Amino acid sequence: MVGAVAAAAVLQGGLGEANAARRRNDFRYTPDREVARVLSFGHRSSLADALWLRALPDFAREFDDRALKERWLNGVFDVVTDLDPTFYTAYSYGSTYLALINKQADSAIALLERGIARYQAMEAEDGRRYAAGTRLRIDLAMAYWMHKRDRAATIRHLEIAVERPDCDFLTRNMLVGLKLEDRDDLIALSYSAQLLDHQNPQVRAKAAEDLEYTKLRIARRVQREFAAEQGRDAASLDELRAGCGLEPELAAMVFETVEMSADGKLTSWRHDELRVQSTMRSMEVAAQIYRRDNGRWPTIDWFFEGAGNSLLVLRRLDIPQGKRFVIDDEGRVSVVEDE
């Protein structure tokens, strides 16, 4: 008996190797989308989930035959998203995998466009917007940006994305940045100002802060251009404003809140003010969480050391000279003069 088991163990060693080698190229069958639709017998979402779960470990597998892998990959994404057109992960992960790991940017873009088309159809039918539709649009813009280096296409899709109510500020600011590079200052400002009268006060505050930042960015670009043209820095804000070449009304708007420090650095007092305010709101949220976890409000020092610190580090906030934050008994954060 021991001999037989030992022999089997030896054989298993060889078999394991052989099997592993064979598996490298065995083609995982993925059903055709129409076959899958019929064979799901109504359990379309579950079949999509099951096919997705089966495919997940194989994404990490190495194939010797690249064509085979491409066929398999596209088959998986196609059938899974056909069975469940609302399977966001399949589009988003799928496109990232295709573009980044398999270097198939076109397939990735096609997959995202398919998803967007499906969401558009659903939105037309249901008369409402879906967050996944927005995210897919942003994913598509980013795919054009990173994998195709197609600036125009990126801007085109970002412009669609920012018109959707659930578009995030990061995406909005990317579009603003691109517009500024193109010197489309008015458009950049209008994108920044778009959410100024949003119903959510936090969104309004963020929009106001970002609008001021956009103005500052325009002012700084103007400053760089002045230096490049004149071969010297502008001595004062007035000089800069006079020689900036912006439309007078635009210039008035841009320079309204901008200041120049002694070393020639441009800052916006309005932007700093808004940033301090939004930081205080963030600190208050963090304080709430701290109180929920610890049963008491944090001390103000907690924000500057240890766990609370990351909040301020992330904001890279310069605390105004002669001032400091305080937190009161109700968790409200404010700024007071240093005594």
Next chain:
Amino acid sequence: MNRRATAIALATFREAVRDKLLLLVVVFGVGMVLFSRVLGWLSVEDELKMVQDFSLSGMSLLALFLAMLVGAGSLAREVERHTVYTVLTRTATRTEFILGKFVGLVWVFWLCLLGAGAVLALWVLTWGGSIGAPLVAAMIGLLLETVVLTAVALFLGALSAPAIASVGTFAFYLVGHGTEALRELTAQGRSPDFAAVYSVLYRVLPNLENVNFINATTSGRPVDWESLGLGALYVLLWTAALLAGAVVMFRRRQF
């Protein structure tokens, strides 16, 4: 439902509830709901989607297995054990017998499904989901599907042996969830030679997709209550037809 049919329904209910087979099938259903979480873990993301999808699929299978294992054999069991002799020799008619059996079975099956549904609800809440309209609609659809599957099982049970009735019920389920493919075959001018045949088949064959609301329940899409209502009407029409068939077959039976 008169008193006799109600009594038969109640006896059927009591008999089925106390049967071990039912327990086994329900354990399967609840197990499927709980197991869905394991699949959710495998998915890395989309845990809630997987929990919900697999649970609802499991409940649809639960309805099917109840109809196949408990429903399809229920008439044969009565005949085989001669309990039917003690029922039909009273003033109960065969129509009342079939109706009573049907209502009793639907009652039990609904209870099983609602039990599994409660487990699902708890499960979804446990893993951070919420019970919204899509889940409720899916559940109502499953209950309606159970009604028609029970009627099929009884009809086939009145017509033939339990094994055949079971297989037939399964076939009905497959056909009922497969007919949508026929419409796709005729859509966009494909296979024009058979389009007429397909479109007739599509209308004539039972279509359980009308009450299938188990897909994409996590997508946030609104529930089309009107189509669920029409689906309910459709399914009830099929149920009525199948029950009428079961009554006709059962009245012709010689014991």
Next chain:
Amino acid sequence: MNTVIRVRDLHKTFRPSAFGRPVQALRGVSFDVTEGECLGYLGPNGAGKTTTMKVLTGLMTPTSGDALLLGVAPSDASARAGLGYLPENPYFYEHLTPLEALDFYGALSGVSAATVRERAPRLLERVRLADAATRRIRGFSKGMRQRFGLAAALIHEPALLMLDEPLSGLDPAGRRLVKEIILEERAAGRTVFLCSHVLADVQELCDRVVIVHEGQIAREGTIQYLLESGPRSFELVASHVPDEVKARIREAARLYREAGDTVTAHIGGAEAAPELAAAVHAAGGRVLSLRPERENLEAWFVRVIQRETERGGDA
């Protein structure tokens, strides 16, 4: 007297399978059962007894002929309102308790819930199942099921009791109990239609028998009449019998047994036995008993069936 059951020229032909040969279970059966009567319906296995019962209870429709319960076809539910039926080897819903099952059968027979609640404990008491009233039928022995079946058949106090082998599977105490109940029900005026192959029971319970054989009525009449039409015999028991008388007895006897001092003999004929008894007495022996033996229904039944079979063979 009203006719409770009326059967005329009943035929039933089965086709076991689509291509199988048809089987004629009933070939023109006719009989009546009048109100208050207890009719024994006898026949060997496969004679058509159960088929007749199934037609009479509406479980089957006849191929041709008429069967009427109180003037109405049994397939009509109203005809079955006054029928209490106990099938052979009855099975009930296994997971119900006797009380639940009586509720159920009461409802099926149109008895109000209140009446069932009132009758059920008494009935269960009567069939000695009061202790098992809340246990599931699943665990019941065959005898308990049989007794419960009788209770279920009586829950709506039917005018007609149809009992298929009501005594099979019962222990002696159970048999006596069921017999008593049947006799009580008869005494209460119920009509009883009893199917059995235990002929002694039929003899004990029924006024009249109908014998069915191969789907036809072989004999019909009162038990008295049928038995009296056969030959008689006596049983003689005596002791201290002198040898020469013993020899005469042995010669005349159909069956002869000697145990110690006692002689037991079964002697055919109406005259031989009394004469031999006189001879024993005259010779100084003691006559312990002299009993006329009516022919046992069993023997009679076998004889009738045999004759039927022979006649069938001749034809």
